[in-house]
Every structure is written in structure tokens, then in C-alpha cells.
Amino acid sequence: MSVVLSRLAAILVAVGLIFTSLTLGNTGRAAAAEPGYLMVHFTGDSATGQTLYLAHSTDGLHWNDLNGGAPVLRSTIGTRGVRDPALIRSPDGSRYWIVATDLCIRCGSTYEKGSPSLVVWESTNLVTWSQPRLLNVAGAIPDGRNAWAPEAIWNPETNDYVLYWATNATLNGVLKYRIYSARTSDFRTITTPQVYIDPPGATPVVDTQMTEVPAGVGKYRYVRVSGDGRNTVEGSNSILGTWTNLGDLSSLGLTGNVVEGPVWMKFKDRDEWALYIDYNAPNGVREYRPILTTNPFDVSSYRLQEPTSYDMGGTPKRHGAIMSLTAAEESRVLARWPSTPAERLQSYNFPDRYVRHTNFDVRIDPDVSPADDAQFRLRPGLAGSGTVSFESVNYPGYFLRHADYDFQLAHEDGTSQFAADATFRKIAGLADPSWSSFQSYNHPDRYLRHYAYQLRLDPISTATGRSDATFRVTN
Template identity: 40%
Template sequence: MSATPLPSRRLFLGMLGTAAAVPLASTGVLTLGSRSASAATTSPFVMAYFTWSPRNLGTDYGLHLAVSTDALQWMPLNQNNPVVTPTAGDGGLRDPFILPKQDGAFVVMATNLKGTDWTKKTPYIHVWDSADLRSFDNYRLLKLHDMATHTWAPEAFWDPSRGQYALIYSAVNSSGHNVIMVNYTTDFQTVTAPQVFFDPGYDIIDGTLAKDVNGVNYLYYKGRNSLVGARSTSLAPGSFTQFTSGLAPQGGIEGPILAEASGTWYLWGDANGLFYTWQTNDLSTGTWTATDRRVYTQPLNSKHADIKPIPQTVYDNMVATWGKPAWNRLKSYNFPDRYWRHVDSLGRIDPYPFDPYTDSQWKLVPGLADPSGVSFQSLNQPTRYLRHSFYKLRLDANDGTTRFAQDATFRQVAGLADPSWSSFRSYNYPDRYIRHFAYELRLDPIATATARSDATFRLTY
């Protein structure tokens, strides 16, 4: 089967709680390079994703990138705008995947689908070549089969026994249900005939592989709305055996990601745009502990993502090219699923995700009354700033008065509940801090442990 050449184009659990060890189940797609558990990854990371928000105000079917130094806290690049968008096929992508190739360059692949019409059938996937994840060239549609089915969530890994890359994806074959298929290729231009890579006998999608972890390969996938794991000492089609039960929040989960950072494995999953993360120090046990949501923050509006380690120079060059966001979000310490936002001109914290998502984006500017302080300028209503009025936080237009400037100025200090986070003390009422109470943002004196937690926030993106 041949690729169809086209013109080239440049182009991260709920509220905080105690985490119990849970037997794993897996869904989604990911392929990490070969490494043993002792070879801890300390390099930076890139995340690839498309974007979605509940009312589709933030939905975009182009390739989005974010970077991280720990695979937990993420910074979107290019102001969270796409860095490249497909120009053929369905005109949009889902489920993007980045493969670091044997030669040090990259291949980017994605599902050929714009929107949510799951009945669409296509044998094609989107493919780009990239030397450095800053340019995306040789764009093409790659045909994988002649079956009357979709071709979802492509991933790939190097199979040294074959001297070829294995390209895995979800499709319905003659079994009548979704299985993980595989083709082999050396150049992502032409591929071998498809064959079944893994079929547990029931419908599965979103296969992702952690390769050669102490001699064992681990395949995670979405099965029965949960994340399930299989393993094999071989990479041969048909060699994997399920060894975990299902892992999922209420309502189900998909799009798993496996990422190793500093000797810890993380399993991410997408539950309708909200990412959950679990962790383990030993993939062989099949048990995972829920990661404290304080510890990780997904990029704004990210959906069905992929995570890969990258060299420091690639990270540095990506940041230099695409830039840091000109805005921040603020995450609650004791309700880490909630973020600052404005609603009807009042400040509050609400659970992510929500629309308009732009209500949660803030520009931290020098304090209006004192440039050594900080003021919170609304990104989507830039003439307005958060200020206190009768001790409530409001979003009001700057009237140019001294009183307004003082009410809208705060001192950023070490977090009252955690010094690695932040708290914000009023400029003109220095005995009071911004805190949430009944989910509303207000200005209060802080005297209890609960209040200290209410007044602690993380600056994030």
C-alpha cells in the first residue's frame, strides 16, 4: 500500500483524596522507547493533543504541543494554538502521536477525523516528518488497509527483531469488533499488509505500548470503558495476554498514555476531556495508585494526547520557536479540580472543564497601585481586572481611580498551605488574602488551616 503524497507544509482524580492501589486496566495509545525500569527518564517531555471544550468554544482539530520538565505540569506552546493542521482527508485530526525514530528525527501520526462522526470509514491516517518538532514536512495520507472500517489512534514502535517499525491502530476486522491491527514499515511511506496484533475477544481500541521494560512489553488499551493491560516477552502479533482488570472513573475513560519520569510510570486517561493519572514504580504488578491532582495539570482543553521524552535541545528550541503562554490559569490547592474564573463579573472557582474556557485565563500584570505587586487582567475582557469590593472579588473595568488601583493590587507570597504554591495578599487590606469560600473568591483574614488551604493556589496554564 502506498502513501498519497501531498504538498508539505511548515507549519497532562476529581478532588483531592487518598489514593488506593488499584488493579489496572488500560485504554488508549502510546509507545515509549525501550528502557529498563532502572533507566529513569530525566529529559524534558512533549505532549501532542487536539483540543476540546464542553460547548466546543475551544475545540480545534489541529496538532497542539505542550512541554514539561517532569511529565506532570504542562506548558502549551504557540498560545495553545495548533502548530499544524491537516490539509487533506477529513481536514482535521484526532489522537496525535509522536514517534522518535531511530535516526533522531520524528514522525507525527494522527487519526484522519474532524469531529465526532464515529461512523466514518477511512483506511488513511495523517503523517508528517519532523526533524525537530518545529517544522512539519512531507505531509501525506498513509493508507493502511482495504477494509470497510475506521483507522483510529495510530501509534508506532521500533521492532528490532524485524528491523522495521510496527504501526498499530484500532479497526474492525473480520471478527466483527474492534481489535488492534498492525502494519510494518521502514519509511512510513509504504506499509506491509495489515494483520491482527491483539484481540482479547471483545471490543477494544486505543492501544499503547511500553516496550522492553525489564524484558517485558506492556500493551494498554480501552476495553469495556476502562483501561486494561496485556503483556508479552515478544513483540509478535498474537503474543500478548491480558493481565489486569479494568481501571476507570465513573463514566468510563479512553485515550491512555504511558510516561516514565524519574523512575515512576504514569498512566494517563481521558474521561471526556478531564485527564486522570495513576502511577506505579513497577509495571509488572499491574497495580496503580491514583496520582494527587495537585501534582499534575493537563494543558488547557487537551484531549486524547501522547507524551514522549525529548532531548533538552529540542525542548529549548521548541520554547524559543513557539513561545510561552501570555496568560495563566490559577488552580485551587484543596479543590485541585477547580480553577479561578469570572462568572457574571464575580470571581469563583469551578471544576474543569467548562466554557467559556477563556473566563479562566488571566494576564498577571504589574500591580496597578504598585508595580512590585500583581494585578489580574482578564484575557477575554482586557479592560477589566479582578478587584475586591465589600470583600468579594469582582471583575470590573478600570476606572482609573486610586481606589480601583489599590483594590486590584495584590502581593504574591509563598502559599500559606504549601510554600511551593502561591497566595495573594491584599495591597490595601494587608491582613486579608484572596481565598475561596463556597467556591466564591473573596478577601478574608486567614487564621485556620482550612483558610490557609482555601487561600493557596498554583499558577499554571
């Protein structure tokens, strides 16, 4: 009997272990977080507000500002301001574009007189972006006065992208905003713009945004919302085909200039969609507010969310775009834009002077104005672990980089040469170990130092040189 009981006990233990391992395995899979969502947006009409910001969400409703709530891209062309960004991923995931309105309110341009061009950035990894370029889309439109709120979507019927935007132009004797469209494969050249959406009479339309819906949800393949005063919702089976009116958002009280900038987002873990609306709340605060639905084609199912059910983060989220991330994309994005504080480099032997950029040259100066010119984020080194790179606060994407042993503020181009030139080892100060010195990554016999107030990369062999190459990192 004791032998039988022993064998039975062993069997029970084994079964218990099997169930335990299965339970732990299932728990591990359940606990493994799915990749989240990325939002690109602007914040408002200030000079810094008309740059581009990023936010991340794990659930699509609660958002955290990346880069400590500071901008991640700034336009240096056109009006030098950007609004209403669209974020586009190629079908194979090998390329990304940001396309935005070229408009800077209160810093040179007005709503009445804008730019005929859009601002375009391009990337192969979602974190290293090209220099911005202008794409003139309204210049070929008779009386085309501006180009606003661009969007783009891949069209499998034509094997390219449909780019669409709002332009204020006179057509058939009526001056108003209409949605125009053109085709493009590279966001460098476009086909001749065509009228895409033109409501009857004098009714204008801006801020159209559409998304593709999986088969089986409804009778249509695509759904779009347009800012035409009633925020009309439409469905279609072809992007460039006929669209059917499905209703509007007036039943939710969302009419007129109360809302703008709609953007669709599909939840990854369930058959539900969020329609984010740039909402002008009664308290004067303007930012995104989500509408949820399990059927984008049934406007009666739309549910405007109360503020307690979502969190937009610390910065206002104005007209932007949302992308569902892959695990690799999320890893790159979160590593690139952590909440790193802005800091300054104070000279050891000229303590009233700080490293600053001016016209992309780099020197040490007292009383730096604007103050942001002397502020940098010490990022993990672009070329190697245990190193640092200095990214400008007011020119995000620009780093301190040496060239021919001289320093400049230069735009990261994604090359290994740039990464090496912009990477340094932070060591104990050569003149005072309680301060810091910065050794070149690719020229380890040279150090960052000032000479005649200009920043240089030099070998250090004298007491003066050691003082010139010593700095305090301070906020």
C-alpha cells in the first residue's frame, strides 16, 4: 500500500507541476504588454507650440508626453512653423513621412494669407528624420491661396498614396475651402490636384481624415470625417470613388468651430475605434477628446467620452495623427525620446560663459539670449554605450558635432560618421575632477575645449588647455 501511495503522490506532484507551468506560462503571456500607440501633434499658436511633439499610449486613451513634453521636430523652412501633422507608414514598413501645414500664426503668417506648400519629413526608422522640405501642392490650383491640414493614405487600386488637403480658392465664382487631392509615390512630386470634396453652395470644408476598416465591420471599406460645420461622416469602398453620407456629429453637440482635426484610431486589442476630435471646450481649453464606437459606419453608436475616462498628458494635443506601433518601432521611439532634462555647459575658467549655438556655430558666451541657445539634452551617445551626445533643446534633431576639429550644431543625418563625430566620453574634469571634460569618441586624443571663445576639438597638454576643456553640467 505504501508503494502505491508513493506512486500516486508522485503522479499528483507531477500533474501539479504541469498545471503550475501552464498557469505561469499563460500569466507571462497575459502580462506581456502589447505595443502601444504614437501620436504626433502640435500644441497651439505660440512659436514653440507650432513645432511637433510626440506622445505615447499603451491603451490608446491615456497618453504620456515623450521628450519631457518638449518638441521633437522643428521646421527651419517656409514660415518656420508647422501644424496639423499627418504620419504615414509605407505598406512594407520601410519608410515613414510626416506631412504638415506650413503655417506660423503670430510669427509672420496669418490664417488669411498662408503658404501654398506643405512641410515634409522622411525617415526609415521613425526616429531619425530628414531635413524638412517643402512640397508645393496649391500652386497648381487656380487662385489657390494656401494648403492646410494634409492627410495621406495608401491606395491599393493605384499602388500609390492619395494626398489630400484643404485649399482656399475661387471655383465657379465661389471662394471657399475645398478638399483637393493628388497622387504621389514619394511625397516629392504629385499629380495635378483635383477637387476631392466640395459641399454645395458656400459651405467650406477642411480637416478631412479617413481610415480603412477591416472587412466584416460594415458595408464599406473606408470611413472619413470632414470639418464642414457639421462634421459629416461618410463611407466608401474606393478612396477615389463615390462616398455615401452616413450622418454627422451634430447629435453629440459637435458642430461649427467647436471641433476640428478629426483622427481615427483602431484599438489593437478589440473591435473598437476612437475618433479623436480637436475639441474647443467651454472652459477655453482646446485639445483632443475621444469618441468611441464599435462600428464607425453607424454614427448613432458614437459615444463622446467624459474627461475621467481618458488622459491626454501634460501638453495640449492639437490636430495630429495616431499610429499603432510594432514592438520594434515602440522600442526605438521610447529609447530615442526619454524625459531627459535640459542642461547647460558652464566654462571652468570663464564661469560667466556657457556653451551656446548661434547661426549653427558653437562658442561660449555670457548672458545668452535666447536662453534656449545654451541648453542641451545629454542623450545616450549616438555611436556607443557609456557615451553622450549633445542635442539642442530649441533645434531638436541637431547635435554638437565636430568637423575638421571645429564645432557646429548639425542635423543628425543617420550616418555612422555623424554619430561618431557627435559622440563623447564624459570623464572627470581635466582641471578639476569635480567638474567634467568630454573626450572625442573617434579622436580619443582630443577633447572638447574653447579657444578664443570658439569651441574646438584639440589635444590637451597644458594647464590652460586643461582649464579650457573643463565644464560643469548644470541646469
